[in-house]
Amino acid sequence: xxxxxxxxxxxxxxxxxxxxxxxxxxxxxxxxxxxxxxxxxxxxxxxxxxxxxxxxxxxxxxxxxxxxxxxxxxxxxxxxxxxxxxxxxxxxxxxxxxxxxxxxxxxxxxxxxxxxxxxxxxxxxxxxxxxxxxxxxxxxxxxxxxxxxxxxxxxxxxxxxxxxxxxxxxxxxxxxxxxxxxxxxxxxxxxxxxxxxxxxxxxxxxxxxxxxxxxxxxxxxxxxxxxxxxxxxxxxxxxxxxxxxxxxxxxxxxxxxxxxxxxxxxxxxxxxxxxxxxxxxxxxxxxxxxxxxxxxxxxxxxxxxxxxxxxxxxxxxxxxxxxxxxxxxxxxxxxxxxxxxxxxxxxxxxxxxxxxxxxxxxxxxxxxxxxxxxxxxxxxxxxxxxxxxxxxxxxxxxxxxxxxxxxxxxxxxxxxxxxxxxxxxxxxxxxxxxxxxxxxxxxxxxxxxxxxxxxxxxxxxxxxxxxxxxxxxxxxxxxxxxxxxxxxxxxxxxxxxx
RNA sequence: GGCCCUAUCGUCUAGUCCGGUCUAGGACACCAGGUUUUCAUCCUGGUAACCCGGGUUCGAAUCCCGGUGGGGUCACCA
Numbered sequence: 001x002x003x004x005x006x007x008x009x010x011x012x013x014x015x016x017x018x019x020x021x022x023x024x025x026x027x028x029x030x031x032x033x034x035x036x037x038x039x040x041x042x043x044x045x046x047x048x049x050x051x052x053x054x055x056x057x058x059x060x061x062x063x064x065x066x067x068x069x070x071x072x073x074x075x076x077x078x079x080x081x082x083x084x085x086x087x088x089x090x091x092x093x094x095x096x097x098x099x100x101x102x103x104x105x106x107x108x109x110x111x112x113x114x115x116x117x118x119x120x121x122x123x124x125x126x127x128x129x130x131x132x133x134x135x136x137x138x139x140x141x142x143x144x145x146x147x148x149x150x151x152x153x154x155x156x157x158x159x160x161x162x163x164x165x166x167x168x169x170x171x172x173x174x175x176x177x178x179x180x181x182x183x184x185x186x187x188x189x190x191x192x193x194x195x196x197x198x199x200x201x202x203x204x205x206x207x208x209x210x211x212x213x214x215x216x217x218x219x220x221x222x223x224x225x226x227x228x229x230x231x232x233x234x235x236x237x238x239x240x241x242x243x244x245x246x247x248x249x250x251x252x253x254x255x256x257x258x259x260x261x262x263x264x265x266x267x268x269x270x271x272x273x274x275x276x277x278x279x280x281x282x283x284x285x286x287x288x289x290x291x292x293x294x295x296x297x298x299x300x301x302x303x304x305x306x307x308x309x310x311x312x313x314x315x316x317x318x319x320x321x322x323x324x325x326x327x328x329x330x331x332x333x334x335x336x337x338x339x340x341x342x343x344x345x346x347x348x349x350x351x352x353x354x355x356x357x358x359x360x361x362x363x364x365x366x367x368x369x370x371x372x373x374x375x376x377x378x379x380x381x382x383x384x385x386x387x388x389x390x391x392x393x394x395x396x397x398x399x400x401x402x403x404x405x406x407x408x409x410x411x412x413x414x415x416x417x418x419x420x421x422x423x424x425x426x427x428x429x430x431x432x433x434x435x436x437x438x439x440x441x442x443x444x445x446x447x448x449x450x451x452x453x454x455x456x457x458x459x460x461x462x463x464x465x466x467x468x469x470x471x472x473x474x475x476x477x478x479x480x481x482x483x484x485x486x487x488x489x490x491x492x493x494x495x496x497x498x
Numbered sequence: 499g500g501c502c503c504u505a506u507c508g509u510c511u512a513g514u515c516c517g518g519u520c521u522a523g524g525a526c527a528c529c530a531g532g533u534u535u536u537c538a539u540c541c542u543g544g545u546a547a548c549c550c551g552g553g554u555u556c557g558a559a560u561c562c563c564g565g566u567g568g569g570g571u572c573a574c575c576a
Binding site: 011013015047050051122134135136159161176183188189190192193196197198200204223224225226227230248250251253255285290292294298316317319320324329372374402449450451452454455458461466468 | 512527535
């Protein structure tokens with residue numbers, strides 16, 4: 001038998017910004033397709049007009065491309081044509097006639113039937129079942145309609161839907177790539193609506209028809225779909241189609257171990273990007289939630305993920321989306337980044353913090369970022385961290401006092417240091433030279449290192465914690481008036497101590 | 499509630515199929531120490547888990563049975 005091409009699809013509904021769970025699903029679908037030299041397809045399930053949000057489609061496409069998960073099909077920049085629906089993304093709302101045709105085929109095969117029940121009757125039925133503590137299920141009322149009655153109602157234009165005719169007392173089983181054999185009794189399945197009264201299909205019809213028509217080999221989706229998979233199996237067999245492979249992913253959970261959802265804020269991929277998480281770090285992090293390579297390696301780029309990925313390494317149990325580890329991973333990526341690259345990514349945040357990028361030499365920014373690189377967890381922190389490079393710091397005198405040192409000693413040290421610095425050539429303000437000269441000077445004058453360097457650093461940065469004084473001076477010295485700025489700040493410190 | 503899925507440190511997980519090498523390994527977080535003028539980085543060490551109860555076995559995190567916990571799902575939403 002010829003081996004079937006692996007074709008996976010990401011099939012979100014355009015109801016909002018892409019969230020991290022969707023990103024992970026798309027990632028796995030992408031990885032599995034790439035791994036097998038197959039195709040990754042994007043299809044928008046926009047069959048609920050009420051919930052469709054304008055701009056959601058663009059956000060999904062944009063986010064996918066931002067992360068390098070570019071679809072092979074159903075991507076509307078295919079062929080340079082931006083016409084939606086025509087070249088993609090595949091929009092289900094543009095395929096209504098296809099679903100209708102298939103629904104009719106099912107009716108002809110008696111696998112589905114028209115239902116004319118009003119919302120009111122359905123409501124009463126549900127209430128009654130609830131009162132009797134029975135599971136809510138449609139009672140197949142319209143199945144008993146004669147074909148004459150049906151034709152008549154249809155001709156009169158009575159509102160109607162099409163329902164799946166679920167047989168009774170049947171075992172429906174399927175194999176899931178992560179959960180193994182799953183068996184459900186058909187008695188537990190409701191006569192699901194397939195075609196709504198407005199002519200749109202429900203998810204269950206459209207997903208089966210499209211997955212078949214688009215030759216999807218692996219249906220990779222969230223675990224919340226397991227309960228409705230038997231309905232899909234029923235549909236496949238009614239059409240006489242072979243089912244695809246099902247791969248139900250464990251859920252992403254919040255701290256209270258509930259399904260991660262919008263409404264709790266901060267689950268949209270876009271929010272994470274705005275907070276200064278790097279796409280590559282977020283992708284890496286999300287890849288490790290529900291899947292692991294069975295080695296102790298934890299840092300993977302997209303290419304490495306493709307090489308490592310396989311379905312049998314997927315986990316069964318849901319996992320908590322824990323920010324601590326994301327922060328660490330993000331820091332790792334930040335530290336490994338080339339400095340020009342880091343600068344480029346920091347620019348928007350620096351601008352937001354009010355830094356005039358044009359006003360300073362690029363070399364200055366690169367020196368600063370080199371200092372902050374190992375301290376940064378998120379890009380968004382950069383603004384507040386580097387503020388002292390662009391404006392004289394505000395702080396109180398006690399900050400200048402090293403441990404329990406004497407205030408007068410500190411003052412004297414700063415005075416002496418200031419004089420010493422003035423004797424130095426302003427071109428010699430490099431980290432190495434400064435460090436050597438100042439440390440020698442400290443030794444020669446029998447001073448305590450901490451009583452010189454701490455107040456120096458505090459005077460320069462105004463911060464409890466910061467990079468060291470030599471590094472800060474080294475960076476400041478890039479500016480034409482660097483030496484003056486340094487001396488000015490030391491002077492100000494002396495005034496505070498006076 | 500019915501149905502389904504699931505169960506190893508606080509969190510992500512390795513080990514479970516093919517019982518012993520598991521006095522359960524790694525990572526994040528946390529704590530302590532080292533380097534150091536502070537912070538960060540880096541290095542060293544530490545606290546911390548097999549859901550419970552039976553059974554099978556010389557021996558069970560691993561196999562069997564029964565509980566319990568957690569989650570998902572039961573729409574003309576996806």
